[in-house]
Amino acid sequence: MAISEELFFLDPSFEGTLQKQLxxxxxxxxLSGRFPVGARLPSSRRLAQHLGISRITVTLAYTELVANDYLTARGRSGYFVSETAPRLPEFGDAPPAEDRVDWGRHLVAGHSRDARVARPADWRSYPFPFIYGQTDKRLFDHANWRQCALMALGQRDFSALTEDYYDRDDDRLVEFIARHSLPRRGIRARPEEILVTLGAQNALWIASQVLLGPGRRAVRESPGYPQLRDILGESRADVLTVPVDGRGLIPEAVPAGADVVFATPSHQCPTAATMPMERRRRLLERAAAEDFLVVEDDYEFEMSFLTPPTPALKSIDRDGRVIYVGSFSKSLFPGLRLGxxxxxxxxxxxxxxxxxxxLRHPPGHIQRTVAYFLSLGHYDALIRRMSGAFQQRRAVMEEAIAAHGLQVAGRDALGGSSLWMAAPPHVDTEDLALRLRGEGVLIEPGAAFFEPGARPGHFYRLAYSSISRAAIPEGIxxxxxxxxxx
Amino acid sequence: MAISEELFFLDPSFEGTLQKQLxxxxxxxxLSGRFPVGARLPSSRRLAQHLGISRITVTLAYTELVANDYLTARGRSGYFVSETAPRLPEFGDAPPAEDRVDWGRHLVAGHSRDARVARPADWRSYPFPFIYGQTDKRLFDHANWRQCALMALGQRDFSALTEDYYDRDDDRLVEFIARHSLPRRGIRARPEEILVTLGAQNALWIASQVLLGPGRRAVRESPGYPQLRDILGESRADVLTVPVDGRGLIPEAVPAGADVVFATPSHQCPTAATMPMERRRRLLERAAAEDFLVVEDDYEFEMSFLTPPTPALKSIDRDGRVIYVGSFSKSLFPGLRLGxxxxxxxxxxxxxxxxxxxLRHPPGHIQRTVAYFLSLGHYDALIRRMSGAFQQRRAVMEEAIAAHGLQVAGRDALGGSSLWMAAPPHVDTEDLALRLRGEGVLIEPGAAFFEPGARPGHFYRLAYSSISRAAIPEGIxxxxxxxxxx
Structure with missing residues (x-):
């Protein structure tokens, strides 16, 4: 049997070279059995002509397929599907299974959550994306990231790539976090005081599972990070809230009997407030007096372009009461999943x-790539570039917002990447967000940050981390x- | 101030180019402050001479450092530490924190486990590593892996690399699992019936957390996978065991009242037994009659080089009672963390x-890299290469074992990568393993697979996935x- 070249076509959406596509x-x-063992492939000349590509591309693809044992070359007769080509085992065509399980009985925990107004998957195609926490293609140092990843894919890092670390981490990454990242937050830590996680989400999950359970009392900020509310909801602990104002968490308002307080002192989520030093001291004094711990989520600390960064709460902790959560997601990219x-x-x-x-450990390759990116200075350079761009965008944001009389409800005195906004009370910002999508504008409704059942509907968040400076005035x-x- | 070239030295253990090292x-x-702002770097000529490297290397390094704003070039005067160079903020030298927390009170769950006899970190330097589940550098297709990773690092995959998928997965990887991996196990599944996990460990953890809790009854095989015992120990369910014999799990021996049975039908861990079809049918009949679920850990199914693979238990499940766990760790590498x-x-x-x-989702870059590796046929080629090598090694193992009169306690009729061995009853294999290390031989003691308190000490596992064929006779x-x- 000869395989006709007519069976081949090029897929313009294929991401890779023509040779790979072939x-x-x-x-x-x-594999699918359409090309049976012994069948002859079209000649490179005919296939090249049919597809309108160069003959050498076809020849290179065939050669690679011979190396992978899909094809064999028989001198001048051409290329044939190999006798020993990989194939799918045949198990017969099983009818699709019906589901006879009473899942209501078998699913003990209900982890599914209310649907939230999510950003659309194609947000990059919107001209005015005031979207939070995603990577700006114009700022990210893709070339050097690629180079660091390539280094980490090399022979010398074969073990770091492939090996099962069990419960360990990449030594170099931990060393860099200890020697480079933490000192910038005023924190000194030894390697045995650091654990690499699958992002900040995973860090908060682990902390809550290790510290909480029935009979324990957790306290979180309100308004606050919705994912933390979900995480604490899984802990089986008693969960209470502490209110925040324009200067962040109010230490005196922490409910009595707390075992663990979850806080965002540097940059409150979502109000962007920074907690002043005397509040931090009072919080730690209460923690010591009442024997509670504080889990500090220090996200976005690098974006301090308006004033120098304040040290982390952890840096003034003399008792070991503060557990610190750091992340590379905002500064590098969220798909990295490393904190x-x-x-x-x-x-x-x-x-x-x-x-x-x-989960054993975060993939070794990713840990090693970040270690290189940090150690070669690319990370610091990236932070500087992002800070510079965010500073300019922030100024344009403030100006446009003032010009249009929009109301800022909370802003980060240090910098940050977003403003917390209040619309007039009659405006439902979930509705507003959907209307604005039709005009190419993406905003984040604020209701999800509040308690279910007591949600003011008129707040929203505007981030400037993914929108160009030039697009801001029209978007506002x-x-x-x-x-x-x- | 001029920085002396004497401050520079080359580190032979640095993994990267000379330029990167510089x-x-x-x-x-x-960053450390040793080179203050405005300080002059040694001339490229002097530094090159001092380090014994080419001058162009120094110049290229300096140029890159200018681009990253560490240095500025002042015409003919040379390179200086930039005024705006990245620097560490100063928070004063905080005294190290003392720990005043009563951790006994604050750590609610005790997740730490008994230490086990672990493989040494430098196992690759042992001449006779009968080590299980690690990557053989001679077999792994590092070049094509690297190429697929590079493709996944390209501009076209920028979103797959950087974006926060929240609860979603890489569409292409899921499609390939559905269209390519599962059909080989006789399983048909739609994308909404597949979830990508951080390896099989994470899959088992998630299944146990979703299906188990107080008042539920889990059943696991004994002997069995020690990590599963630990995972189930965290579930708060009642955990019982079912014995296995030379044909795997005994369906009639599953304790009454089970809600979820965890099984390894294709390749029992650690005995390597394959469960015959009639036992599988009886297990599913009991599951239907008593309304329990089966979690099938189908690790190592690809290594069926002696007889064709048996379909997965999931393939004969007509009720939706079987939850299937697959993994790329054994076939690609365990550090990948993808299942x-x-x-x-x-x-x-x-x-x-x-x-x-x-944890949100496994890193997008890793999902996309595996999707490429699968779709370009490299995965199938790799499996074939591994199967061929393992088949040869298995034959040499069996021959050497027979020649020396060692006793095989369990073997995989399909192939696999290990043999389950019994030493004479007076031999403590943990002790044996430590003695053999001194002779360059690594074996895996079997006690960890048994129940604490009732552990026969004379079993051990010999894997041939990381030892060369040539080394096997002397090792045995x-x-x-x-x-x-x-």
């Missing part, structure tokens, strides 16, 4: 054991227009 | 929600010698 097509044909926990050795030991049970104008029409 | 050294000096769960949509929905709370001879001297 290899892919042949491999698929063989860390810093705390006393007994806590980190338990957190490490739990992480090992849950459209928001103002939509609010006026409400 | 950039690294300068960046470290600036998947397959089950009915209501289960996967809950599992997805829990995964999102715990040394094991026989050490057992004889016991």
């Amino acid at each position: 290899q892919h097509a042949v491999a698929e044909g063989v 860390y926990l810093v705390g006393s050795a007994p806590f980190i030991r338990e957190a490490r054991a739990l992480r090992a049970l849950m 104008a459209r928001i103002a227009g939509a609010i006026a029409r409400f | 950039q690294h050294a300068v960046a470290e000096g600036v 998947y769960l397959v089950g009915s949509a209501p289960f996967i929905r809950e599992a997805r929600a829990l995964r999102a709370l715990m 001879a040394r094991i026989a010698g050490a057992i004889a001297r016991f």
Whole structure:
């Protein structure tokens, strides 16, 4: 049997070279059984002509397929599907299974949450994306990231790439966090006081599972980070809230009997407030007097372009009461999924054991790539570039917001990447967000940050981390227009 | 101030080019404050001479450091530490915190486990590593892995690399698992019935958290996978065991009242037994009659080089009672941390929600790299190469074991990568393993697979996935010698 060149076509959406696409097509044909053993492939001349590509591309693809044992070359007769080509085992065509399980009985925990107004997956195609926490293609140092990843893919890092670390981490990354990242937050920690996590979400999850359970009392900020509310909801602890004002968490308002307080002192989520030093001291004094711990989520600390950064709460902790959560997601990219926990050795030991049970360790390749990116200075350069751009965007934001009379409800005195906004009370910002989508503008409704059942509907968040400076004035104008029409 | 070239030295253990090493050294000096703002760097000529490297290397490093704003170039006067160079903020020298927390009170869950006899970190330097589940550098297709990773680092995959997927997965990887991996196990599944996990460990953890809790009864095989025992120990369910014999789990021996049975039908851990079809049918009949679920850990299914693979238990499940756990760790490498769960949509929905709370999603870059590796046919080629090598090694193992009169206690009729061995009853294999280390031989003691308190000490596992064929006879001879001297 000869395989006709007519069976081949090029897929313009294929991401890769023509040669790879061709290899892919042949491999698929063989695996699916469409190209049986012994069948002859079209000659490179005919296939090249049919597809309108160069003959050498076809020849290179065929050669690679021979190396992978999909094809064999028989001198001048051409290329044939190999006798020993990979194939799918045949199990017969099983009818699709019906589901006869009573899942209501078998699913013990209900982890699913209310749907929230999510950003659209194609947000990059919107001209005015006031979207929070995503990577700006114009700022990210893709070339050097790629180079660091390549280094980490090399022969010398074969073990770091492939090996099962069990409960350990990449030594170099931990060393860099200890010697480079933490000193910038005024924190000194030894390697046994650091645990690498799958992002800040995973760090908060681990901390809550290690510290909370029935009979324990957790306290979180309100308004606050919705994912933390979900995480604490899984802990089986009693969960209370503490209010925040324009200067962050109010230490005197922490409910009595707390075991663990979850706080965002540097940059409150979502109000962006920075907690002043005397509040931090009072919080730690109460923690010592009442024997509670504080889990500090220090996200976005690098974006301090208006005033120098304040040190982390952890840096003034003399008792080992503060557990620190750091992340590379905002500064590098959220799809990286890499963060860390810093705390006393007994806590980190338990957190490490739990992480090992849950997932063993974050992939070694990713840890090593970040270690290179940090150690070669690319990270610091990136932070400087981002800070510079955010500073300019922030100024344009403030100006446009003032010009249109929009109301800022909270802002980060240090910098940050977002403003917390209040629309007039009659405006439902979930509705507003959907209307603005039609005009190419993406904003984040604020209701999700409040308690279910007591949610003011008129707050929203505007981030400037993914929108160009040039697009800001028009974007703000459209928001103002939509609010006026409400 | 001029920085002396004497402050520079080359570190032979640095993994990267000389240029990168030089950039690294300068960046470290600036960040640590040793090289103050305005200080002049040594001329490229002097530094090149001092280090014995080419002058162009120094110039390229300096140029890159200018681009990253560590240095400025002042015409003919040379390079200086930039006024705006990245620097560490100064918070004063805080005294190290003392720990005043009563951690006994604050750590609610005890996740730490007994230390086990672990493989040494430098196992690759042992001449006879009968080590299980690690990557063989001679077999792994490092070049094509690197190429797939590079593709996934390209501009076209920028979103796959950087974006926060929240609870979603890489569409292409899921499609390939559905269209390529699962059909080989006789399983048909739609994308909403598949969840990508951080390896099989994470899949088992998620399944146990979603399906178990107080008042539920879990059943696991004994002997069995020690990590599963630890995972189930965290579930708060009642955990019982079911014995296995030379044909795997005994369906009639599953204790009454089970809610979830965890099984390894294709390749029992650690005995390597394959469960015959009639036992599988009886297990599913009991599951239907008594309304329990089965979590099938189908690790190592690809290594079926002696007989064709048997389909997965999941493939004969008509009720949706089987939850399937797959993994790329054994076939690619364990440091990858990528596996998947397959089950009915209501289960996967809950599992997805829990995964999102715990860690959001496995890093996008890794998912995309595996998708390329699969779709370009490299994965199948790798499996074939590994199967061929393992088949040869297995034959040499069996021959050497027979020649030395060692006793095989369990073997995989399909192939696999290990043999389950019994030493004479007086031999403590933990002790044996330590003695053999001194002779360059690594074996895995078997006690960890049994129940604490009832652990026969004379079993051990010999894997041939990381030892060369040539080294096997001498390795087996040394094991026989050490057992004889016991």
